[in-house]
Amino acid sequence: MAAQVSSRLGFAAAAGMVPGWIPMARTKREVVWATHETRFSRRREGVEESGVGGAGRLFPHGRCLETSCPFDCKDGCGCKMGKLLLAPMEGLVDDVLRDVLTRVGGYDLAVSEFLRVAGNLLPARAFRRVCPELARGSRTLAGTPVAVQLLGSDPACLAENAAQLVALSPAGIDLNFGCPAPTVNRHGGGATLLADPEQLYRIAAAVRRAIPAAIPFTAKMRLGVSDTARTLDCARALEAGGIVSLVVHARTREEGYRPPAHWEWVARIGEVVRRPVTANGEVWTTEDHARCCAMSSSPDVMIGRGAVADPFLAERIRKLARGEAVAVDRSRDWCRLLPLLASYWQQVRAKVSARQAPGRLKLWLAALRRNFVEADALFVAVRPLRGVEEVDRVLALHGVPVTPAAV
Numbered sequence: 001m002a003a004q005v006s007s008r009l010g011f012a013a014a015a016g017m018v019p020g021w022i023p024m025a026r027t028k029r030e031v032v033w034a035t036h037e038t039r040f041s042r043r044r045e046g047v048e049e050s051g052v053g054g055a056g057r058l059f060p061h062g063r064c065l066e067t068s069c070p071f072d073c074k075d076g077c078g079c080k081m082g083k084l085l086l087a088p089m090e091g092l093v094d095d096v097l098r099d100v101l102t103r104v105g106g107y108d109l110a111v112s113e114f115l116r117v118a119g120n121l122l123p124a125r126a127f128r129r130v131c132p133e134l135a136r137g138s139r140t141l142a143g144t145p146v147a148v149q150l151l152g153s154d155p156a157c158l159a160e161n162a163a164q165l166v167a168l169s170p171a172g173i174d175l176n177f178g179c180p181a182p183t184v185n186r187h188g189g190g191a192t193l194l195a196d197p198e199q200l201y202r203i204a205a206a207v208r209r210a211i212p213a214a215i216p217f218t219a220k221m222r223l224g225v226s227d228t229a230r231t232l233d234c235a236r237a238l239e240a241g242g243i244v245s246l247v248v249h250a251r252t253r254e255e256g257y258r259p260p261a262h263w264e265w266v267a268r269i270g271e272v273v274r275r276p277v278t279a280n281g282e283v284w285t286t287e288d289h290a291r292c293c294a295m296s297s298s299p300d301v302m303i304g305r306g307a308v309a310d311p312f313l314a315e316r317i318r319k320l321a322r323g324e325a326v327a328v329d330r331s332r333d334w335c336r337l338l339p340l341l342a343s344y345w346q347q348v349r350a351k352v353s354a355r356q357a358p359g360r361l362k363l364w365l366a367a368l369r370r371n372f373v374e375a376d377a378l379f380v381a382v383r384p385l386r387g388v389e390e391v392d393r394v395l396a397l398h399g400v401p402v403t404p405a406a407v
């Protein structure tokens with residue numbers, strides 16, 4: 001158990017985001033968010049956002065979008081733009097943030113944070129802990145399907161746990177081959193497996209046998225451990241192992257979360273596998289989304305930190321795809337965000353201890369500062385606070401409609 005907890009913190013720390021912990025000084029996490037400072041200031045100066053393509057655009061690979069979707073997507077697969085997936089983010093996006101983000105809308109599918117499988121058969125409650133949505137047909141309250149992600153290195157053990165998970169009817173089962181956390185990698189899991197495509201094949205094939213065809217079986221990989229020498233072999237191995245679609249976080253493990261993401265590698269993978277390939281990495285704006293689609297030749301994009309930093313990003317991408325305008329001034333979106341912040345805070349208070357709750361809120365506010373000046377002011381006001389009542393008070397002062405009595 002202790003190992004599992006420390007691996008979780010390790011993974012978040014690797015991305016500069018240790019959950020629930022924000023010291024007074026500038027945190028590592030803030031530094032991560034700040035790397036894109038230039039881009040936000042351009043936005044704040046009023047540089048217009050634009051999307052390429054729009055309704056009816058065609059992608060170079062000419063894949064039929066109607067047949068490429070293994071999931072029962074809410075937005076339907078007949079739409080002209082590709083799918084938008086909400087990325088798994090251990091320590092940052094849990095069922096509460098998935099609820100809020102999918103309520104805004106625009107996501108076809110979410111993937112749960114990883115559940116580490118190491119040598120034992122996990123009880124049903126372990127799957128329900130990472131994916132409480134399993135109790136509601138594996139969907140968020142807004143109806144977005146949530147696939148459950150497993151992480152491990154032992155084919156038989158992963159297969160046994162996948163079979164256990166099947167009994168809970170997940171919207172999909174995803175395998176993690178991208179986690180860069182040293183604790184996870186030391187035990188042979190996550191991105192380190194990308195050095196061994198044969199083992200990837202053995203894992204995928206074993207898990208495939210445990211999952212009925214009706215449940216989409218997918219994988220998420222990085223480009224490699226330290227280089228791209230085996231990238232295509234890894235993708236081919238996963239395809240041969242029986243996955244129905246693949247998400248590619250277009251960076252090596254060694255590159256961590258440093259920009260850029262090499263979207264062109266997603267296109268190269270798309271040329272060698274016959275399964276749909278979804279591009280992931282560094283999509284923070286509608287412009288990034290458009291460039292990512294163009295460079296990856298993939299209509300389907302998974303968004304992680306950009307979704308947390310801008311809860312309206314998927315909605316904006318879809319608006320542009322329909323040929324509608326999106327506002328450069330985000331003040332109206334901030335007003336729409338206030339009740340969502342209240343709901344988030346209320347759910348976090350109900351879910352985690354009073355000691356942990358403020359840290360969770362600070363984590364999201366820190367991310368929102370990228371797009372909302374108002375979030376910056378709120379973050380600064382909340383940052384020194386430790387008690388939930390004080391946080392309630394400050395949120396109310398900033399226009400967040402908190403209802404302390406209802407918590």
Ligand SMILES: Cc1cc2nc3c(=O)[nH]c(=O)nc-3n(C[C@H](O)[C@H](O)[C@H](O)COP(=O)(O)O)c2cc1C
Nearest residue numbers: 015017087088089090113114249281282303304305
């Ligand atoms: C805090 C944090 C936690 C993450 N947890 C997971 C995880 O549980 N499973 C996984 O496959 N990827 C995980 N990732 C990687 C993201 O899913 C995504 O691949 C990565 O952040 C790149 O996408 P982005 O640039 O849109 O954020 C995590 C990333 C971060 C920053």
